[in-house]
Amino acid sequence: MELKGYALEMFKSELENVVGQDNVVTTSETRKELSVDYTWLTHMWREREQEMPLPYFVVRPLTTEETSKVVRICNTYKVPVVARGGGSGSAGGASTLLGGIVLDLTRMDKIIEIDEKSLVLTAEAGIYGGVLEEELNKKGYMLAHYPSSVDIATLGGYLAARGSGVMSTKYGKAEDMVLSLEIVLPDGTIINTLPVPNHAAGPGLLDLFVGSEGTLGVITKVSIRIDPLPEARVFRAFKFPTIHDGIEAGRQIMTSRLKPAVIRLYDPGSTEKSLNTTGVKLEGNYMVMMFDGIKEIADIEVEKAAEICVSKNGEDLGEELGQHWWDTRYVAYKPPVHPAFPLLYGTPETVTTYDKIEKIYDEKKKLVETEYKQWDAKYTAHFSHWYPWGTMIYDRFYIETPPEDPEEAFRLHNELMAKCTKINLDNGAILNEHHGIGFKLGGFMQDQYEESFQVMLGIKQLIDKKGIMNPGKLGFGIY
Secondary structure (H helix, E strand, C coil), rough: CCCHHHHHHHHHHHHHHHHHHHHCCCCCCCCHHCCCCCHHHHHHHHHHHCCCCCCCEECCCCCCHHHHHHHHHHHHHHHCCEEEECCCCCCCCCCCCCCEEEEEECCCEEEEEEEEECCEEEEEEECCCCHHHHHHHHHCCCCCCCCCCCCCEHHHHHHCCCCCCCHHHHHCCCCHHEEEEEEEEECCCECCCCCCCCCCCCCCCHHCCCCCCCCEEEEEEEEEEEEECEEEEEEEEEEEEEEHHHHHHHHHHHHHCCCCCEEEEEEEEHHHHHHHHHCCCCEEEEEEEEEEEEEHHHHHHHHHHHHHHCCCCCEEEECCCHHHHCCCCHHHCCCCCCCCCEEEEEEECCCEEEHHHHHHHHHHHHHHHHCHHHHHHHHHEEEEEEECEEEEEEEEEEEEECCCHHHHHHHHHHHHHHHHHHHHHHHCCCCCCCCCCCCCCHHHHHHHCCCHHHHHHHHHHHHCCCCCCCCCCCCCCCC
């Protein structure tokens, strides 16, 4: 149902009564800007001047109570609600597929409490990661979640899409740090999950909302673990003759139960696309690692890791390249060197156990560079988030000169993404490790979850009876 005429005006008036006239934004420029996130498909579509599904308004609440009232009004009118933080996602999670409203949470940016005894931060969901980190650092702490989008992503966004930061190998993903959430449900009800995540008090509601990408409710407040700034950070870099030598070195480091904060293993393509944009000139397979904490312990651990790398044919390059990577770690993800339209690119990243990861890498590289040779397609990968049981491939395909026709470009991107995703799933891997699902991968969710997807869909339909919360995302469809 589309609201028109005085019906739309009445809807707007009710919103203005809650947040004020200035915080119900109607300008076409703002609506167009905030109708998309960083998904290549939507940016290409907009740059090719194709018709965009725009929201009625951008609504900017200041408090949880205002958020509750706004969502309740939308539920009454059956208007879609797309909650938005910084819009840094790359899977279309913050895109307005069906119009509705954009619920811009960035005015909700207050630090509520820093519990220095328990090392727990409580803050509103709209605070930007870089701002939050600066304030924590002043007190000697860090939120050990350093994504490449830290300056344009928000605390709520970290959790809505299960984000990973560069130090996740030691400190965990955002989902491993969170203690509790405050959430506004589709009917406007405000709920809180239990104050701690570890308990035996029945099923955990926390895990239901983390990663739900705004399809079940709106995250408005977060309590999350913080850590002391480390006494020392110790770096090391290695060059390997093959990517497989590097993967095996990383596997042995992790299964030896050493605790690196960072392992980043780059294949030759990723060395060129990522490392070399930071001012170095390298060719081949490179690993950078970092151990942190008490210096004596970090020194011992890095030497043990170095022994493993050398035993797997790694050439020890010392500390300098690792330190350089740390100092320039965000460069490859920012203008002017980050991937951007008109380049066609996609990120079919995945995560799985060590016994499967190398086969997946080989198959996707062969697919992209053989089947799409006529497009001179390139495949690059680095392995950046490691677990005791496996790792993830942060991989991309690139086509320098895609079709001019937007429908052909859309189709080519999605064909590549679908074929890479099929390789992931056929090999028992997961759709995504930290970029989320959005609409880009929503069509594969039933393939991923099989019969259990109906359980998830049933939960969605029970909580969001009118289907207003971020419709068309996570494969939940439109109803």
